[in-house]
Amino acid sequence: xxxxNNPTVLDETLFEQLLDEAExxxxxxxxxxxxxxxxxxxQRLCIALKKGTYVRPHHHPQYNKWEMMVVLRGEVxxxxxxxxxxVIKKLELCAAVGSSVTEILPNTWHTIFPISEDAIIMxxxxxxYTPA
Numbered sequence: 441x442x443x444x445n446n447p448t449v450l451d452e453t454l455f456e457q458l459l460d461e462a463e464x465x466x467x468x469x470x471x472x473x474x475x476x477x478x479x480x481x482x483q484r485l486c487i488a489l490k491k492g493t494y495v496r497p498h499h500h501p502q503y504n505k506w507e508m509m510v511v512l513r514g515e516v517x518x519x520x521x522x523x524x525x526x527v528i529k530k531l532e533l534c535a536a537v538g539s540s541v542t543e544i545l546p547n548t549w550h551t552i553f554p555i556s557e558d559a560i561i562m563x564x565x566x567x568x569y570t571p572a
Contacts, residue, residue, distance in 0.1 A: 448474055450486055455513055455560050458488035462558070468493035478569035487561050489516065489554040497521055497551040500565075504546065507565040509533070511540035514559030518542055521549035535559075 448454075454472065461470035468491075474484040489495075497519075500507070509518070511533045520529040532555065533540050544550055552561070 450512065450562070454486070455488070458486065458560065459490070459558050462488040462490045462493075469495075475567070478567065480567045483563075483565050483567045483569050485563050486512070487563055489514075489552075489559045489561065491554050491557050493553060495551050495553060497525075497549055499547055499549045501547050504566050506546055507544040507563060509542055509544070509552065510562040510564075511535045512560040512562055514554055514556035516552050516554050516556075516559045516561060518544075518550060518552050520544075521551075523549065525549070 458470045458472055462468055468489070470488045472486040474486065475482065509516075513535050515532065515534040515536075518529075518531040518533060519527055520531070522528050531542055533542060
């Protein structure tokens, strides 16, 4: 986690560490929080995703719970669903081609998974974090 005297650098060293942790994880992903507390008003985390990870489709029903995802490495697919579970949009996001950022509005059902063997994303969302 960062501080004014020791800022966090999101670089290849951190990415490789996160990918190694994701490789060892049964969930095939790992997180690095840049925020100091789950109570902070803005949650910022770097997430490593290995091919085969499963992020359950989910939504954040609170009016202020938007999410922004930035692909820093690799390629991911974002799938958006309607309230009945039907796919309404698929977004390919790739760090190499410039279409690497998306913002998800509150109460939007979605999931994300890597298309490439691995991917690194930065997720920014309004806090505080509530596990429910």
